[in-house]
Amino acid sequence: MRRTSYWESELPPEVPPPADLPARVDVLIVGAGFMGRWLAWFLGKLPHPLRTLVIERDRFSYGASTRNAGFLTCGQASEMLADATEVGMDRVLETFLLRRQGIALVRSEFPGIALDECGSTDYDEITQQTRELLKALNGATGEEVYSVRTAQLGHEVRPSVFNRADAGVHPVRLLRALQDGASAEYAFGIQLLHIGDGTATLSTAGRRHELRYSRAFVCVNAFAGELDASSRVQPGRGQVIVTSPVQTQTDHSLGYLNHGYDYFRFVDGRLLLGGGRHMFRAAEATRELEGTPAVREYLQQLAQRIIGNSNWQVEHHWAGIMGFMNGSHLGGSPRRSVDASTEYVAGFGGMGVALAPVYAQQIANELK
Numbered sequence: 001m002r003r004t005s006y007w008e009s010e011l012p013p014e015v016p017p018p019a020d021l022p023a024r025v026d027v028l029i030v031g032a033g034f035m036g037r038w039l040a041w042f043l044g045k046l047p048h049p050l051r052t053l054v055i056e057r058d059r060f061s062y063g064a065s066t067r068n069a070g071f072l073t074c075g076q077a078s079e080m081l082a083d084a085t086e087v088g089m090d091r092v093l094e095t096f097l098l099r100r101q102g103i104a105l106v107r108s109e110f111p112g113i114a115l116d117e118c119g120s121t122d123y124d125e126i127t128q129q130t131r132e133l134l135k136a137l138n139g140a141t142g143e144e145v146y147s148v149r150t151a152q153l154g155h156e157v158r159p160s161v162f163n164r165a166d167a168g169v170h171p172v173r174l175l176r177a178l179q180d181g182a183s184a185e186y187a188f189g190i191q192l193l194h195i196g197d198g199t200a201t202l203s204t205a206g207r208r209h210e211l212r213y214s215r216a217f218v219c220v221n222a223f224a225g226e227l228d229a230s231s232r233v234q235p236g237r238g239q240v241i242v243t244s245p246v247q248t249q250t251d252h253s254l255g256y257l258n259h260g261y262d263y264f265r266f267v268d269g270r271l272l273l274g275g276g277r278h279m280f281r282a283a284e285a286t287r288e289l290e291g292t293p294a295v296r297e298y299l300q301q302l303a304q305r306i307i308g309n310s311n312w313q314v315e316h317h318w319a320g321i322m323g324f325m326n327g328s329h330l331g332g333s334p335r336r337s338v339d340a341s342t343e344y345v346a347g348f349g350g351m352g353v354a355l356a357p358v359y360a361q362q363i364a365n366e367l368k
């Protein structure tokens with residue numbers, strides 16, 4: 001059973017799979033999440049027209065993009081410190097700058113889309129290392145993006161790191177805007193079975209269809225392993241709850257706890273809270289899009305701390321699947337060519353909302 005996310009109440013009406021598919025396209029994009037849609041968007045801006053087809057096996061999108069938390073963020077301090085021990089500070093800074101670029105792209109390409117300009121707050125402990133990191137991040141941009149200030153979390157008042165550049169987005173509204181404004185053709189209910197060397201084998205309503213392409217980009221995120229046994233993208237489920245409307249003293253910025261594993265924001269007066277993956281690692285290494293009672297219970301207890309009272313109920317609970325390159329946040333480039341005309345662009349971990357537009361623009365520039 002599909003448990004819809006809070007955002008999916010705004011899905012457009014379902015369209016049946018097309019009766020006919022083209023025999024050949026210039027560009028085939030597989031997967032209509034943020035990556036596939038941003039790529040279609042930027043390809044549509046090229047000076048020379050390319051016949052671009054986006055195929056998606058779901059009725060709209062079913063992986064991470066419609067089921068995330070909608071944080072348009074360039075990253076928070078405690079997570080970056082943890083990442084730096086794994087991949088080094090240079091890579092962390094590089095990713096921070098890419099995500100910043102992605103935020104700027106969302107703002108410039110869609111000035112009409114309403115963002116929650118609330119900034120973000122990292123409530124983890126501030127150490128000397130944190131202060132040094134903030135200096136490096138601000139230094140890299142020449143702006144005071146990060147500052148230390150006092151913030152309220154439930155009944156706790158504590159020093160915390162504030163990022164003034166981060167914002168919240170409604171993911172489904174952005175996905176719809178990307179599709180509505182693009183010149184690409186979209187076909188839903190079409191599954192890719194096999195791809196390579198200029199030919200894709202598709203399945204639509206039980207029928208097979210062979211499609212030839214000049215270039216293909218397989219943007220299937222955590223599902224890459226279903227198509228390509230040598231894929232290094234590993235799945236990581238993320239679960240989210242949304243409460244009934246709440247009364248709380250907690251700051252209404254995007255919030256992070258526990259090195260970014262737990263994250264929350266306020267939407268329509270409700271708490272949206274995701275996380276718990278670090279507590280249930282083995283069980284969450286799955287492509288199964290179903291939430292579990294254990295994570296729900298964990299999130300419910302954390303919600304009590306964040307809100308500071310128990311005058312609310314959980315009204316929504318869903319799961320989405322992230323793709324982690326080599327099992328890690330910053331485990332390598334999401335781009336991987338399998339032959340001269342076919343490339344996977346998959347594995348953005350928990351960062352795809354800001355990173356996907358950057359990679360999409362990069363690919364479009366290469367096809368100029």
Ligand SMILES: Cc1cc2nc3c(=O)[nH]c(=O)nc-3n(C[C@H](O)[C@H](O)[C@H](O)COP(=O)(O)OP(=O)(O)OC[C@H]3O[C@@H](n4cnc5c(N)ncnc54)[C@H](O)[C@@H]3O)c2cc1C
Nearest residue numbers: 031033034035062063064065068071192221238320352353
């Ligand atoms: C709970 C949760 C919270 C998150 N919060 C944030 C956040 O706040 N900020 C942030 O930046 N990132 C966040 N992320 C990560 C972010 O959502 C992803 O990085 C991003 O959505 C990835 O986009 P994508 O297009 O690569 O993949 P997806 O959105 O997963 O899209 C892949 C698409 O491919 C389709 N597909 C798969 N196989 C096939 C096939 N064989 N044929 C046809 N179609 C196929 C799927 O149906 C799916 O629609 C979160 C993720 C989760 C799960």
